[in-house]
Amino acid sequence: MPPQGWGYPPAGDYPPGAGPYGGQQWYPGAPVGWYPPGHGFDPTDALVTPPGAGIGAWFERCGGALRRGWRQLVPIMLLTQVLPAAVVSIVLLGVDPTPAWEAQAQMDPAAGLPDNFAVTLATLVGALVGSSLLIGLVQAVGWAAGSWVITQQATGRPGNLDSALRYGLRRALGLWGWTLLISLLIGIGSCCCVLPGIYLAFALSLAGPVYLFERQNPIGRSFGMFHARLGLMLGRVAVVGAAVIVGTAVPGVIESAGTAAFGADPFASPGAAVGAVAVIAVTALLALPAHLAQLVGLLITYAEQRAHEAPVNGATLAAELG
Structure with a gap:
C-alpha cells in the first residue's frame, strides 16, 4: 500500500x-x-464507492443499484414490507377499542374506566406486539433478499427473484434476532431521552449489513464504523434517514386522515370498511420508495465503509454474502 x-x-x-x-x-x-488495479480499489466498481470519491459517487451507486435491480427489488419490498405493514394497520384498526371507549364516555361522562378495560387493553397490546414481531421477521426476509440482489447484480450476475427470496429465508431468522435487539436498544435510548435514541439509530444503522456480510459482532462493528468516520457516516445516514422519515410520514398522515373520513369505527359498516382498507393499501404503497431508499442507501454506505478499512470490491462482498 x-x-x-x-x-x-x-x-x-x-x-x-x-x-x-x-x-x-x-x-x-x-x-x-x-489506487491501480491489483490493490483492490476500482473507481468503476458498481457497489463500492472508493475512498475520497465523495457523496456524488455514493449517489451514483445508489441510483445504479436501483436501475439494475428495480424489477426484483420492487416485488421483494411489496411482499415483505408494504403488504405486511398494510395487514398490520388493518388488524390494529379492527381491534382498536378507542371508538367504543369514546362512545361510552360520551354517554356517561361520570363513569370510570370502560367495561373490560384491562382485557381490551391487553388484547390491543398483544395484537400490537405480536404483529410487530411477525412483520419484523417478514421484513428481515426482504432486507436479506434485497441485499443479495443488489450485490449480485453489481458484479454482473442476474440476481433473480426466486434465488433472492431463498437467500432471504436462510438469513432471516438471524437478522430478525439482531434487529429485535437493536430495536430494543434504540427504544430504551428513546425512553431515556430523544437524543440517545437518535444517536443509537445512527450508530447501529449498519448492523444489518454487517450481520449479512460478516455474520459476527454486528453491534460492535456498526459502532466502530460509525465512530471511525463520524462526519461521513452522519452525512450518509442522515440522507437515508431523511428519505425514510419523509417517505413514511407523508403516507402516515394521509392514512390517518383517510381512515378518519370513514368514521370512528370504519368496520361498523361494509362500505366504510372497504373504503378504510383501500386507503390503508394505497398509503402503504406510497411508502415503497422509503423502503427502497433505506435498503439501498445503507448497503452502499456499508460497502463504502469497508473500502475505508481495506481494499475491497463488489466481487469480494458478493462472495462474503454467500
Whole structure:
C-alpha cells in the first residue's frame, strides 16, 4: 500500500509510466484513496464507492443499484414490507377499542374506566406486539433478499427473484434476532431521552449489513464504523434517514386522515370498511420508495465503509454474502 497522497486519479493526464490501468509508477499528488488495479480499489466498481470519491459517487451507486435491480427489488419490498405493514394497520384498526371507549364516555361522562378495560387493553397490546414481531421477521426476509440482489447484480450476475427470496429465508431468522435487539436498544435510548435514541439509530444503522456480510459482532462493528468516520457516516445516514422519515410520514398522515373520513369505527359498516382498507393499501404503497431508499442507501454506505478499512470490491462482498 502506498503512502497517503499517492495513487491514481479517476481521470485526467498522467505522467509517463503512470495511469489508472497498467501503469507501473505511483503518481505523487493524486487524490487519496485512488489506487491501480491489483490493490483492490476500482473507481468503476458498481457497489463500492472508493475512498475520497465523495457523496456524488455514493449517489451514483445508489441510483445504479436501483436501475439494475428495480424489477426484483420492487416485488421483494411489496411482499415483505408494504403488504405486511398494510395487514398490520388493518388488524390494529379492527381491534382498536378507542371508538367504543369514546362512545361510552360520551354517554356517561361520570363513569370510570370502560367495561373490560384491562382485557381490551391487553388484547390491543398483544395484537400490537405480536404483529410487530411477525412483520419484523417478514421484513428481515426482504432486507436479506434485497441485499443479495443488489450485490449480485453489481458484479454482473442476474440476481433473480426466486434465488433472492431463498437467500432471504436462510438469513432471516438471524437478522430478525439482531434487529429485535437493536430495536430494543434504540427504544430504551428513546425512553431515556430523544437524543440517545437518535444517536443509537445512527450508530447501529449498519448492523444489518454487517450481520449479512460478516455474520459476527454486528453491534460492535456498526459502532466502530460509525465512530471511525463520524462526519461521513452522519452525512450518509442522515440522507437515508431523511428519505425514510419523509417517505413514511407523508403516507402516515394521509392514512390517518383517510381512515378518519370513514368514521370512528370504519368496520361498523361494509362500505366504510372497504373504503378504510383501500386507503390503508394505497398509503402503504406510497411508502415503497422509503423502503427502497433505506435498503439501498445503507448497503452502499456499508460497502463504502469497508473500502475505508481495506481494499475491497463488489466481487469480494458478493462472495462474503454467500
